[in-house]
Amino acid sequence: MSLINSESTLDEIKETVLSLLNRAGNDPKSAYRYIVFNTLSDDFPNARYVVLRKFDKIELELYVYTDYRSDKIHEIEANPRVSILAYDKQKKFQIKLKAQATLHYKDEISNHHWNSINSGKESYNTELNPGKPIESITEGHKLKPEIDDKYFTVIKLKIQFMEVLQLNKEGHIRAKFDFENNNEAFLVP
Incomplete structure (x- = not known):
């Protein structure tokens, strides 16, 4: 079953996608919960x-978490323009986003998100930096003596551009939404 069809308007498509992203920020079972996050090294x-933790439908902002010591932090500091790709295999529906990333570390936003985490805080509390070479797997699982938000970082992703693709036997449907220039259109698939 397709999410959009040849009768869908651009406004309906945009609303569908924003609702899907909103659901993904709240529902661990959503097909769009795990997204491909691209930076430039x-x-x-x-x-x-990465895991989509929250979506603000009004502000067009996605939120993901990371360890401040990870490579993506340095890559975002050098170039905050990032892209995101998500795909629902069942619905054959792709969402591609271009966004501006902002890092939140030891501020009100990161504190709010840290306090809302029920489980998984250990992920941001390893003794060693993410990506560091290790001798054994267990070395990578060693935690700091105290679980805290020392390295916890929120990445806010402000969507600037969105493109969607619905694969369909009757004909693929592709559309773009340029939020920066207030421009939207159907595209040749």
Whole structure:
């Protein structure tokens, strides 16, 4: 079953996608909960899955979490323009976003998110930096003596551009939404 069809308007498509992202920020079972987050490193684009923790439908902002010591922090500091890719295999529906990333570390936003976490705080409390070479797997699981928000970071992603693609036997549907220039259109798939 397709999410959009040839009768769908641009406004309906936009509302559908924003609702999907909003649901993903609240529902761990959503197909869009785990998204591919792309930054630019020195040599190549750098892609990894992250968890969509929250979506603000009014402000068009996604929130994801990371460890302040991770490579993505340095990449965002060098170039805050990022992209996100999400796909629902069942619905055959792709969402591609371009966004401006803002880091929140040891501020009101990061404190609010830290206090809302029920489980998983250990992920931001390893003794060693993410990505550091280790001799054994267990080395990477060693935690600091105290679980705290010392390295916890929230990445706020302000959507500037959105493109969607619905794969469909009757004909694929593609549309773009440029929020920066207030421009939207259907595209040739």
